[in-house]
Amino acid sequence: xxxxxxxxxxxxxxxxxxxxxxxxxxxxxxxxxxxxxxxxxxxxxxxxxxxxxxxxxxxxxxxxxxxxxxxxxxxxxxxxxxxxxxxxxxxxxxxxxxxxxxxxxxxxxxxxxxxxxxxxxxxxxxxxxxxxxxxxxxxxxxxxxxxxxxxxxxxxxxxxxxxxxxxxxxxxxxxxxxxxxxxxxxxxxxxxxxxxxxxxxxxxxxxxxxxxxxxxxxxxxxxxxxxxxxxxxxxxxxxxxxxxxxxxxxxxxxxxxxxxxxxxxxxxxxxxxxxxxxxxxxxxxxxxxxxxxxxxxxxxxxxxxxxxxxxxxxxxxxxxx
Amino acid sequence: xxxxxxxxxxxxxxxxxxxxxxxxxxxxxxxxxxxxxxxxxxxxxxxxxxxxxxxxxxxxxxxxxxxxxxxxxxxxxxxxxxxxxxxxxxxxxxxxxxxxxxxxxxxxxxxxxxxxxxxxxxxxxxxxxxxxxxxxxxxxxxxxxxxxxxxxxxxxxxxxxxxxxxxxxxxxxxxxxxxxxxxxxxxxxxxxxxxxxxxxxxxxxxxxxxxxxxxxxxxxxxxxxxxxxxxxxxxxxxxxxxxxxxxxxxxxxxxxxxxxxxxxxxxxxxxxxxxxxxxxxxxxxxxxxxxxxxxxxxxxxx
Numbered sequence: 001x002x003x004x005x006x007x008x009x010x011x012x013x014x015x016x017x018x019x020x021x022x023x024x025x026x027x028x029x030x031x032x033x034x035x036x037x038x039x040x041x042x043x044x045x046x047x048x049x050x051x052x053x054x055x056x057x058x059x060x061x062x063x064x065x066x067x068x069x070x071x072x073x074x075x076x077x078x079x080x081x082x083x084x085x086x087x088x089x090x091x092x093x094x095x096x097x098x099x100x101x102x103x104x105x106x107x108x109x110x111x112x113x114x115x116x117x118x119x120x121x122x123x124x125x126x127x128x129x130x131x132x133x134x135x136x137x138x139x140x141x142x143x144x145x146x147x148x149x150x151x152x153x154x155x156x157x158x159x160x161x162x163x164x165x166x167x168x169x170x171x172x173x174x175x176x177x178x179x180x181x182x183x184x185x186x187x188x189x190x191x192x193x194x195x196x197x198x199x200x201x202x203x204x205x206x207x208x209x210x211x212x213x214x215x216x217x218x219x220x221x222x223x224x225x226x227x228x229x230x231x232x233x234x235x236x237x238x239x240x241x242x243x244x245x246x247x248x249x250x251x252x253x254x255x256x257x258x259x260x261x262x263x264x265x266x267x268x269x270x271x272x273x274x275x276x277x278x279x280x281x282x283x284x285x286x287x288x289x290x291x292x293x294x295x296x297x298x299x300x301x302x303x304x305x306x307x308x309x310x311x312x313x314x315x316x317x318x319x320x321x
Numbered sequence: 322x323x324x325x326x327x328x329x330x331x332x333x334x335x336x337x338x339x340x341x342x343x344x345x346x347x348x349x350x351x352x353x354x355x356x357x358x359x360x361x362x363x364x365x366x367x368x369x370x371x372x373x374x375x376x377x378x379x380x381x382x383x384x385x386x387x388x389x390x391x392x393x394x395x396x397x398x399x400x401x402x403x404x405x406x407x408x409x410x411x412x413x414x415x416x417x418x419x420x421x422x423x424x425x426x427x428x429x430x431x432x433x434x435x436x437x438x439x440x441x442x443x444x445x446x447x448x449x450x451x452x453x454x455x456x457x458x459x460x461x462x463x464x465x466x467x468x469x470x471x472x473x474x475x476x477x478x479x480x481x482x483x484x485x486x487x488x489x490x491x492x493x494x495x496x497x498x499x500x501x502x503x504x505x506x507x508x509x510x511x512x513x514x515x516x517x518x519x520x521x522x523x524x525x526x527x528x529x530x531x532x533x534x535x536x537x538x539x540x541x542x543x544x545x546x547x548x549x550x551x552x553x554x555x556x557x558x559x560x561x562x563x564x565x566x567x568x569x570x571x572x573x574x575x576x577x578x579x580x581x582x583x584x585x586x587x588x589x590x591x592x593x594x595x596x597x598x599x600x601x602x603x604x605x606x607x608x609x610x611x612x613x614x615x616x617x618x619x620x621x622x623x
Contacts, residue, residue: 105438135438141519198534210604
């Protein structure tokens with residue numbers, strides 16, 4: 001089967017779209033690095049980060065941070081740790097105790113290094129307590145019980161929940177609320193955002209979570225990439241408007257007399273009828289038809305027939321295939 | 322060595338694998354270990370300023386196959402005996418074969434790091450018990466639980482790997498040994514139950530969080546309260562059915578609770594979720610790109 005046939009399955013549009021997204025981000029990073037002044041707006045939830053740490057310092061109680069329940073270290077947990085590094089830096093300035101609760105050992109190892117770095121950068125390496133970053137458990141509700149217990153026993157003044165959260169999000173948020181801790185949360189899981197909105201003081205919704213690093217550190221690379229994301233959002237919005245107009249014109253104006261039959265896999269004349277959404281130009285663009293012949297061939301070849309088992313063919317038989 | 326039986330199931334055709342107990346396999350394992358130790362040696366011996374670049378280089382190397390796997394044309398319907406023809410197909414075969422091996426490498430690293438996590442947990446709680454700090458009793462419970470479930474879990478797993486014992490254990494408790502009872506009590510009898518208990522607590526927390534969120538504090542909270550109220554009523558059959566029937570009978574089918582709740586879901590909630598999804602997706606791409614290309618300064622300082 002030919003190389004490149006995968007694009008017959010998925011269409012070229014996805015690849016082109018990814019290239020545009022990546023291009024916009026890299027171009028803006030380059031702009032920011034070259035010294036172009038790029039402005040970004042401040043978000044209320046980010047002001048709350050410093051406010052929460054300040055409050056914890058005044059009360060002399062710890063700041064609890066939870067970088068989500070990712071199964072392994074990934075972009076979401078790294079972003080959460082980047083924000084926590086900023087929080088730790090502020091805490092280190094005021095010698096405020098912190099507690100980072102890790103769900104996963106890889107996150108624990110990375111968090112230990114990053115938090116130690118933050119303390120050293122603030123010239124407070126001696127104040128860093130290795131036990132302030134803890135691996136709790138990699139079992140969801142055992143972790144929830146452990147973190148809730150720590151929040152209650154340590155009487156945290158501020159709690160940060162950022163990263164991937166699932167059903168346990170409300171357990172954390174309500175426990176912290178019960179002892180009057182100020183809570184700043186962010187989840188990339190759409191199902192958990194409403195829980196955080198209902199229970200926490202400040203919530204970073206959706207891409208605000210990824211934007212936080214740029215606001216907090218003002219690194220040109222982060223600001224450039226944020227502007228790149230905004231360009232992409234504008235492009236997507238423009239595409240959506242264009243698609244709505246294009247689809248409307250085709251569906252209400254166009255008549256179909258010749259159509260592709262999925263069952264027979266052939267083109268044939270049909271009685272005149274209005275165009276379906278799946279038959280419009282934009283419908284085809286974002287939902288290309290799978291190549292059924294390729295699919296059938298793949299399934300056929302990937303079945304472990306006796307003749308296909310490694311070593312079961314003589315070189316002559318293999319050559320014939 | 323029943324525990325290593327899974328090796329026989331692997332496809333020995335891949336460049337990253339070899340037949341069990343073959344010289345090729347031992348040679349590849351040796352080579353892998355040599356490369357691993359060499360990388361660790363380079364990282365430790367390199368000047369501090371260089372370490373970031375070395376880590377960046379390996380991050381790029383580890384991410385490259387995944388990028389190629391997504392965007393490079395891969396072989397379709399490749400047979401078990403197919404050989405690549407030409408450099409493009411050769412690379413595409415290597416990329417497809419390497420994905421599994423890189424995933425395994427990640428799992429091996431994660432297993433080593435898990436050890437770090439467990440050591441940290443032990444160290445913290447042993448010190449707490451030794452110094453009899455506040456709440457040290459909980460630490461004793463944790464250490465005892467960790468050790469006992471590790472012992473019973475592993476012993477039970479080993480027995481289940483035995484082809485003669487496994488069917489007997491699966492048949493029922495009549496043939497169980499002490500370790501099987503121990504594992505059953507600790508895992509199914511305690512851990513699962515406690516997990517369920519923690520999960521059930523969420524029901525009460527939802528109530529208290531909803532009470533706070535739906536108070537008439539601001540315009541946003543009022544809108545939230547109003548929409549949540551309609552949504553809740555639409556799901557309560559005892560209220561929605563008679564109300565909707567009444568509306569239908571009076572020619573107001575457009576304003577039934579079911580219709581209004583459906584409209585809110587499709588026209589308000591759906592687009593909002595898609596909007597958030599776009600933002601999250603783009604943020605994830607940007608973050609991944611910065612990590613993969615080592616663009617971000619570690620430490621995030623000004």
